[in-house]
Amino acid sequence: MIEAGATAPDFTLPRDGGGEITLSGLRPKKVVLYFYPKDDTSGCTTEALDFTRLREDFAAADTVVVGLSKDSVKSHDKFCQKHGLGVILASDENGDTCERYGVWGEKSMYGRKYMGIERTTVLIGGDGKVLRVWPKVKVAGHAEEVLETARSA
Template sequence: MSKQSRKKSSKTSGPARFAAKAVAKSSKVKSGSAKSGGVKSAAKSGASSKTPAKAGNKAAKPPVKATVKKTSAAKPTSESAPSPAGLAPGMKAHGFKLPRDGGGTASLADYAGQKLVLFFYPKANTPGCTKEAIDFTRLAQAFADSGTVVLGVSADSVKAQDNFRDKHALSVPLVSDERHEMLEAYGAWGEKSLYGRKFLGIIRSTVLIGRDGRIAKVWRNVKVDGHADAVLAAAKEL
């Protein structure tokens, strides 16, 4: 090959080489950007895939168990315990032994084989309770003739019962239940309401017990007028 033809060949191959280099460079840049874009998108993809994984891990953890601190149930007291559901005819009467007016005691066993009336009244020397006690005293002989003993029961002290008896010439024994034990047992202690205010107290009630020691009849939320006469009529029929 002549020098002239070699020069011509190098002249034509120079620009071609340059173009080839430019194309190679361009493809390299594109390849690199595509590569870096792929890496970034892969990174993003990895990041987004991690988030659900974490959430999945949290959901997979067992739930925290609720802890409840157990406290021992407070024993009911006469001040806080509600009255029992109530007595019903045929039930065995609850035994009791409590102080009474005059300094003695009264118990269920004292009246075994006799009919017994227990009238529970809220407070000595109040108008309703005074009238009720006087009515039972008025009929005391009629109750005795029917083989029935009558006892009045309240939460008043023995001293208050003595005063009540003397002031109104009462002949029926008056039992003092200051701890409300008998009152609660016979359902005569419970929630009351006065002028919209609720409180615990004695519910005016009467219980008739037969000769067999079982409940014969129960009166709740007693209205004083005519009550003693109604109880006497029930005792006579028993």
């Protein structure tokens, strides 16, 4: 998994609503890059709604919020429309970006092992350096904690 102090791997990925998003193109703003397992599941929906609710506060902290999963742009668009989301959702269908950030790995649910995205958030400074990593995120209160960190960074 990527660590604080490392240079965040750049990427260009398709995004919700069409077009692409490039990490380095967001500089000099800070970026909250949150990796989540699947569109429209309970934890992922709560997380996206929490970040959406705080989007004005993140903007005031000169920070852009980007959610990233392996879901397609079409799935992201449905997810955004269904829940009125206001964050950017990037599609990493081939998993390259997930691999480079070290968030793709073996998971376990009800005794069954499978490969998936480990819910992780990465705060990236305006210079492209990783400021903080939150591995194995618990959704409750997480967006607020990330906002406080972004404000003080």
